[in-house]
Amino acid sequence: MAARLTDAQRESALAALSGWSYDADRDAIRRSFRFAGFIEAFAFMTAVALEAERADHHPEWSNVWNRVDMLLTTHSAGGLTAKDIALAHRADALALRFAAD
Template structure:
């Protein structure tokens, strides 16, 4: 892990990165991003969480999340950096790819 991956993104750096992640929004009162995902049922939501968990473990970067039936709420922030970093953007991109394969139809 490089020091750059643990440096919070500046406003200039984050704007274009967040623009490439539709639906992700800033969290009020904290340097983090959030998105809600909805799937067809619990099995699809759990499959999604499993894919994300495996990638998060590999990257040693774990999301904050909450699941109820077919809904998964995810918040990303790098706690070691006290803010949003490239690690969060990278994980958000993976999350988007995983969600696309299981999206509610």
Template structure:
């Protein structure tokens, strides 16, 4: 199985159980982060952008002041893959204690 294989239901449910802030919305992994300030939110996005570029896997996201909305899906497969779950896990580490 490759990183771009669709994630199976068991793997997806395990990830969602371990990371309850994430949910499946419109067939995508979705999460909304909130930070103490715009600078912290933008700093998080900068770190994720560098990581995403290195992974060659880019989130669909938006920022409004101290909030970052994220959707993850692998467009080439039309669904949530192991790559999406891997990026989501790494985003959780990067957000760490900065996220409210």
């Protein structure tokens, strides 16, 4: 099982992520992504879903038209772990592929 991040590890990890914020109530990180339209938002979700499945680590998320809201926490560990940080970095990289020109 993945170990929960310490406060110092969490702060360091968040400093390296752009647009993500800490949700203390959930011991999670969250971000809202915006795209040109629904097709780009859904394509992003599909790409993240494939990465999440490979990592066996799945986000909590929702989609409304051009917006994807994502929350990452590791339920089996009871909070934020390195798995969440890794998926956040991958989601950030994938978002660039579907960003509006």
